[in-house]
Amino acid sequence: MSGPLAGIKVIELAGIGPSPYACMLLADAGADVLRLERAPTGGAPAGDGPYWDLLNRSRPSVGVDLKQPAAVALVLDLVEQADALVEGFRPGVAERLGLGPEECWKHNARLVYGRMTGWGQEGPLADSAGHDIDYIAMSGALWPLGRKEERPAPPLNLVGDFGGGGMLLAFGVVAALLEAARSGRGQVVDAAMTDGSASLMTMIYAFRQFGWWKEERGANLLDTGAPFYEVYETADGGYFAVGALEAKFYAALLDGMGLDPADLPHQMDRERWPEMKERFAAVFRSRTRDEWAEVFEGTDACAAPVLSPWEAPNHPHNAARKTFVEVDGVVQPAPAPRFSRTPSEVRRPPSPPGADTDDGLTGWGLSSDAIAALRSAGAIS
Numbered sequence: 001m002s003g004p005l006a007g008i009k010v011i012e013l014a015g016i017g018p019s020p021y022a023c024m025l026l027a028d029a030g031a032d033v034l035r036l037e038r039a040p041t042g043g044a045p046a047g048d049g050p051y052w053d054l055l056n057r058s059r060p061s062v063g064v065d066l067k068q069p070a071a072v073a074l075v076l077d078l079v080e081q082a083d084a085l086v087e088g089f090r091p092g093v094a095e096r097l098g099l100g101p102e103e104c105w106k107h108n109a110r111l112v113y114g115r116m117t118g119w120g121q122e123g124p125l126a127d128s129a130g131h132d133i134d135y136i137a138m139s140g141a142l143w144p145l146g147r148k149e150e151r152p153a154p155p156l157n158l159v160g161d162f163g164g165g166g167m168l169l170a171f172g173v174v175a176a177l178l179e180a181a182r183s184g185r186g187q188v189v190d191a192a193m194t195d196g197s198a199s200l201m202t203m204i205y206a207f208r209q210f211g212w213w214k215e216e217r218g219a220n221l222l223d224t225g226a227p228f229y230e231v232y233e234t235a236d237g238g239y240f241a242v243g244a245l246e247a248k249f250y251a252a253l254l255d256g257m258g259l260d261p262a263d264l265p266h267q268m269d270r271e272r273w274p275e276m277k278e279r280f281a282a283v284f285r286s287r288t289r290d291e292w293a294e295v296f297e298g299t300d301a302c303a304a305p306v307l308s309p310w311e312a313p314n315h316p317h318n319a320a321r322k323t324f325v326e327v328d329g330v331v332q333p334a335p336a337p338r339f340s341r342t343p344s345e346v347r348r349p350p351s352p353p354g355a356d357t358d359d360g361l362t363g364w365g366l367s368s369d370a371i372a373a374l375r376s377a378g379a380i381s
Contacts, residue, residue, distance in 0.1 A: 013089070135160040163199030
């Protein structure tokens with residue numbers, strides 16, 4: 001066991017997207033996370049290759065049927081030794097199962113109860129369905145994403161599910177664990193993707209308050225309005241990203257592009273940004289992506305080649321830092337952030353649902369007779 005959370009025990013009532021990502025972060029950081037999920041009828045599916053869902057790495061999967069009273073009793077027994085529980089159901093579902101926070105606290109008053117939803121535990125939309133795109137649309141995070149006179153462009157599901165959702169849930173659980181160590185009392189962590197994605201927009205609200213941000217899309221420093229914060233196509237159909245915001249970095253960018261500042265408008269002359277973008281675009285079309293990468297390598301121009309996810313693991317910088325790891329033959333992002341004394345690690349490859357039922361429960365102290373009785377009652381796979 002390694003990682004700063006070694007010794008922390010977490011029950012994961014399996015969900016999709018942000019809650020497994022949060023539990024992946026906790027497990028990579030050393031927490032002993034037990035993933036409880038509905039296994040397919042007949043047990044875990046067999047397969048020739050590694051299981052595909054990397055979000056489920058670093059922790060075992062136990063197949064349970066929470067509709068069975070014995071399975072609910074099992075979870076409550078496990079709660080007695082857990083530090084935290086994480087669930088991603090719609091509001092009220094855990095309570096209907098008999099696994100809401102009030103019931104869990106009867107068994108363990110110190111339990112931190114992490115809840116992951118899109119809209120939050122209360123409010124007019126709390127019971128409505130939704131996905132990442134809906135949550136960031138309502139929080140104001142989707143509106144600024146996109147180019148001038150174009151529709152907003154969804155940033156995959158990075159902002160709602162993972163940035164504003166899973167990552168803030170993991171932060172909230174760890175913060176509540178620290179408080180519980182002082183007070184001896186648990187609490188609910190209500191992580192909503194609308195709240196979290198709104199939080200990610202704090203700097204943009206500050207820019208708006210100060211008059212630095214226009215409502216118009218594609219007209220600002222960070223939304224492709226500025227010629228020095230943009231992605232340009234190269235001669236080979238590749239792309240090159242520039243982010244030279246500060247004056248000294250902008251000077252290095254112009255130097256690498258072979259442009260004389262005296263022949264250009266002032267960097268912050270917004271009225272002439274469209275003209276400057278056309279000029280920059282023409283320059284970047286004159287060389288290939290990799291040729292530009294060689295020009296700017298090691299400079300302070302804040303310019304970098306746009307790599308595909310399949311290329312990124314092989315870039316020398318990523319390779320040197322081991323930003324990606326290979327586990328069970330599968331290349332994937334390494335745990336982050338890094339800890340100097342208690343490093344995180346991918347503790348095990350992901351498992352199919354229910355594949356580790358016996359081993360997982362044994363690891364949390366259940367005897368073989370208790371496991372057999374649960375299986376006989378239909379509580380576990």
